[in-house]
Amino acid sequence: MGRTLAEKVWDDHVVRRAEGEPDLLFIDLHLLHEVTSPQAFDGLRKSGRQVRRLDLTIATEDHNTPTLDIDKPIADPVSRIQLETLRKNAADFGVRLHPLGDVEQGVVHVVGPQLGLTQPGMTVVCGDSHTSTHGAFGGLAFGIGTSQVEHVLATQTLPLVRPKTMAITVNGELPDGVTAKDLILAIIARIGTGGGQGYVLEYRGSAIEKLSMEARMTICNMSIEAGARAGMIAPDETTFAYLEGRPHAPKGEDWDAAVAYWKTLKTDADAEFDAEVVIEAAELSPFVTWGTNPGQGAPLSADVPDPASYEDASERHAAEKALEYMGLEAGQPLRSIKVDTVFVGSCTNGRIEDLRAAAEIVKDRKVADGVRMLVVPGSARVGLQAVSEGLDVVFKDAGAEWRHAGCSMCLGMNPDQLAPGERSASTSNRNFEGRQGKGGRTHLVSPQVAAATAVLGHLASPADLSDAETRTPAGV
Numbered sequence: 332m333g334r335t336l337a338e339k340v341w342d343d344h345v346v347r348r349a350e351g352e353p354d355l356l357f358i359d360l361h362l363l364h365e366v367t368s369p370q371a372f373d374g375l376r377k378s379g380r381q382v383r384r385l386d387l388t389i390a391t392e393d394h395n396t397p398t399l400d401i402d403k404p405i406a407d408p409v410s411r412i413q414l415e416t417l418r419k420n421a422a423d424f425g426v427r428l429h430p431l432g433d434v435e436q437g438v439v440h441v442v443g444p445q446l447g448l449t450q451p452g453m454t455v456v457c458g459d460s461h462t463s464t465h466g467a468f469g470g471l472a473f474g475i476g477t478s479q480v481e482h483v484l485a486t487q488t489l490p491l492v493r494p495k496t497m498a499i500t501v502n503g504e505l506p507d508g509v510t511a512k513d514l515i516l517a518i519i520a521r522i523g524t525g526g527g528q529g530y531v532l533e534y535r536g537s538a539i540e541k542l543s544m545e546a547r548m549t550i551c552n553m554s555i556e557a558g559a560r561a562g563m564i565a566p567d568e569t570t571f572a573y574l575e576g577r578p579h580a581p582k583g584e585d586w587d588a589a590v591a592y593w594k595t596l597k598t599d600a601d602a603e604f605d606a607e608v609v610i611e612a613a614e615l616s617p618f619v620t621w622g623t624n625p626g627q628g629a630p631l632s633a634d635v636p637d638p639a640s641y642e643d644a645s646e647r648h649a650a651e652k653a654l655e656y657m658g659l660e661a662g663q664p665l666r667s668i669k670v671d672t673v674f675v676g677s678c679t680n681g682r683i684e685d686l687r688a689a690a691e692i693v694k695d696r697k698v699a700d701g702v703r704m705l706v707v708p709g710s711a712r713v714g715l716q717a718v719s720e721g722l723d724v725v726f727k728d729a730g731a732e733w734r735h736a737g738c739s740m741c742l743g744m745n746p747d748q749l750a751p752g753e754r755s756a757s758t759s760n761r762n763f764e765g766r767q768g769k770g771g772r773t774h775l776v777s778p779q780v781a782a783a784t785a786v787l788g789h790l791a792s793p794a795d796l797s798d799a800e801t802r803t804p805a806g807v
């Protein structure tokens with residue numbers, strides 16, 4: 332019988348297999364950041380071990396980094412210690428580190444792909460749940476815990492239980508104005524935040540094949556929000572074109588050999604998945620969340636749901652609690668929800684294509700009175716690229732704040748936070764209670780919806796913006 336893409340990549344990495352035990356897998360790329368690595372390095376120290384494969388290990392700073400005044404000492408003592416610890420660990424063990432201020436610094440899941448480190452067919456791990464992002468290149472990419480980080484540092488291998496496979500087949504073509512973010516939010520609303528539990532998701536079908544690498548990363552990034560172990564997409568010409576010429580991509584004959592191997596990385600026609608979900612792309616529209624988990628979402632054109640409409644008691648209760656925390660009324664149109672903050676950034680939507688999409692919408696327009704819009708490139712390189720295209724000026728002219736790269740307002744581990752009761756439209760991936768700051772309320776949206784929301788001051792899509800009312804002709 333044929334094998335799925337996940338099974339092929341898995342089989343190619345098994346170092347040891349024994350009846351009744353997890354498989355031991357070789358790890359091709361290990362990414363590190365300041366939050367989940369300190370105890371792992373401490374463990375190495377205690378057992379007198381070194382990092383086994385420095386050439387496959389790379390660290391960056393992202394969660395605790397400020398996005399303003401990055402040349403000044405870090406004010407928050409916890410953040411300062413986290414960053415100093417990573418710097419010391421990297422120096423002591425010889426790990427390549429891209430610290431704050433370095434041109435390759437940024438959110439770990441933006442940095443790996445942009446350097447060409449993330450490649451098809453690889454096993455990629457990081458002490459971070461959104462490692463699933465890297466599966467967009469057709470590899471197996473898992474978030475791991477700190478004790479597993481130590482194991483990989485010491486051995487470059489990891490014992491893992493083989494996950495089940497689920498196909499998410501998206502037929503047709505996404506309608507105009509509907510993005511990868513809308514698609515993944517709709518998928519999570521459909522299968523639920525536990526729907527992917529125990530599975531590797533393989534996104535496939537004509538709608539997926541048409542997506543750019545940035546869009547594929549947005550989708551794989553949020554696999555974890557459906558509870559999945561990982562998400563992946565078979566590599567194709569789009570993948571190869573993205574990778575070619577990147578600093579760590581193979582060169583010359585090695586490139587040709589790599590592409591020949593990568594072309595074998597697709598699910599065989601006669602392979603069987605353990606489960607399959609089919610989505611018709613044409614039925615989708617811009618999607619936003621109203622609740623406090625990424626599965627509590629609905630089309631922007633809908634109303635806030637009535638908890639009483641849920642048959643399942645736990646879903647009903649979760650919806651009641653969510654509406655209370657979010658300060659929303661059942662039946663209220665989602666478009667009527669006013670925000671005070673708009674955040675464009677994160678490893679979900681902080682890549683250049685996302686910034687271009689948001690800039691295109693705010694260009695010659697103004698951020699609504701009383702709304703703060705933060706635009707945070709996912710990496711320093713993305714920031715430089717955006718500046719070279721003049722996007723920073725577009726954002727600043729519109730009244731938005733243009734910041735330095737990092738996780739920023741995706742989560743409250745740095746100065747970019749919501750105040751209690753503040754409400755955001757955010758291109759990030761989690762809307763949990765307090766995620767963006769204690770008492771903060773988060774609506775997950777695409778960059779396009781974020782930008783339109785910034786202009787109108789309430790949840791909105793670009794289709795809601797009339798040029799005559801909101802756009803000032805250039806130069807005026």
Ligand SMILES: CC(C)[C@H](C(=O)O)[C@@H](O)C(=O)O
Pocket residue numbers: 366367394458459460461474742
């Ligand atoms: C801090 C880190 C461990 C965490 C994760 O694992 O995802 C963070 O990146 C997040 O997005 O919540």
Ligand code: SF4
Pocket residue numbers: 393394438439440459461677678679737738741742759760
């Ligand atoms: S940008 Fe957000 S989701 Fe991504 S790694 Fe940072 S905190 Fe986690």
